[in-house]
Amino acid sequence: MHPLVEIRGLTAAFDGIPALRGVDLAIGRGEAVALVGESGCGKSVTWLAALGLLPGKAKVGGSVRLDGQEILHAAPSVLDEVRGGRVAMIFQDPASSLNPVHRIGRQITEALRLHRGMAGNAAREEARRLLDRVGMPDARRRLDAYPHELSGGQNQRVMIAMALAGQPELLVADEPTTALDVTIQAQILELLAEIRRDTGMALVLISHDLGVVAETCERVCVMYAGRIVEETAAADLFAAPAHPYAAGLLAALPPIDGPRRPLAAIPGGVPEPWAMPPGCPFAPRCPRHVAACDAAPPALMTVAPGHRAACIRPIEPAHNPELIPA
Numbered sequence: 001m002h003p004l005v006e007i008r009g010l011t012a013a014f015d016g017i018p019a020l021r022g023v024d025l026a027i028g029r030g031e032a033v034a035l036v037g038e039s040g041c042g043k044s045v046t047w048l049a050a051l052g053l054l055p056g057k058a059k060v061g062g063s064v065r066l067d068g069q070e071i072l073h074a075a076p077s078v079l080d081e082v083r084g085g086r087v088a089m090i091f092q093d094p095a096s097s098l099n100p101v102h103r104i105g106r107q108i109t110e111a112l113r114l115h116r117g118m119a120g121n122a123a124r125e126e127a128r129r130l131l132d133r134v135g136m137p138d139a140r141r142r143l144d145a146y147p148h149e150l151s152g153g154q155n156q157r158v159m160i161a162m163a164l165a166g167q168p169e170l171l172v173a174d175e176p177t178t179a180l181d182v183t184i185q186a187q188i189l190e191l192l193a194e195i196r197r198d199t200g201m202a203l204v205l206i207s208h209d210l211g212v213v214a215e216t217c218e219r220v221c222v223m224y225a226g227r228i229v230e231e232t233a234a235a236d237l238f239a240a241p242a243h244p245y246a247a248g249l250l251a252a253l254p255p256i257d258g259p260r261r262p263l264a265a266i267p268g269g270v271p272e273p274w275a276m277p278p279g280c281p282f283a284p285r286c287p288r289h290v291a292a293c294d295a296a297p298p299a300l301m302t303v304a305p306g307h308r309a310a311c312i313r314p315i316e317p318a319h320n321p322e323l324i325p326a
């Protein structure tokens, strides 16, 4: 059986400068997968490219299959059915995705008309049900509110309700909680997890924050400089990261309990897309760097069952202090 979404060799370039350099990623039905990495590594562009949402100047290549059907560069009629329908996307700043001059109810009923052919009272009743579903207090009255009359967290709930209007098989949530304060963040993540359990939809959570990911996702894909560099079960990544970049991201997390210690940061920054080193793009920052790392960019290789890393010197579990028995 096909995975729900299968992305292969996805590339994207802006004015000849590559932003994605061959992304391979598969999402199973009902699966929750996190896409993590520092700012600018290509997390958002991966999904914008996959769904044909990049501006015309972007040059996109590779393959994106939805349930076995190629959708990259598909006809507009096919993409219209996919976007907001089978695959929905929500973004960091709901205020910029909602139309400020239309009432919330109208925006949700419009999504219902487009994707489910609903109209009139049936659409309005379904919009109310969806607002209820996303935990909007006093949903019926809120149908008549404008986005500026709601809080950031409430607007994000509206965005989720609009995404659910198309009964998506996959929801891509791009930093959905970054603009929200911590308690609201936790509520929105719990809501996404709950909806996923109820509907069986798959979830891709794009985040630069590994802490956010741990609770919500089963599998994690770590991106660096336009490629996936590590892919494994979330629990495995936290217990035994194989790629030195993933290990660095984890070391930069503040401890959950115990005394605060200075954050271990990864020295340097992501290489500029026009100045990529010839070998591994992480080599200039890598504590495990050897001369062979500069030869060619490493491919994703299996380091343990279900665990892949693009590194010629992956960290072995035995070298991971967390796994050494006391």
Ligand SMILES: Nc1ncnc2c1ncn2[C@@H]1O[C@H](COP(=O)(O)OP(=O)(O)OP(=O)(O)O)[C@@H](O)[C@H]1O
Pocket: 014, 019, 037, 038, 039, 040, 041, 042, 043, 044, 045, 046, 055, 208, 273
């Ligand atoms: N419309 C665009 N025109 C030119 N370059 C772009 C455009 N959109 C994205 N890029 C470039 O593509 C690269 C990847 O950007 P992307 O937004 O996917 O990063 P990200 O990992 O999602 O980071 P962030 O967390 O900051 O959103 C960056 O170098 C960015 O500058």
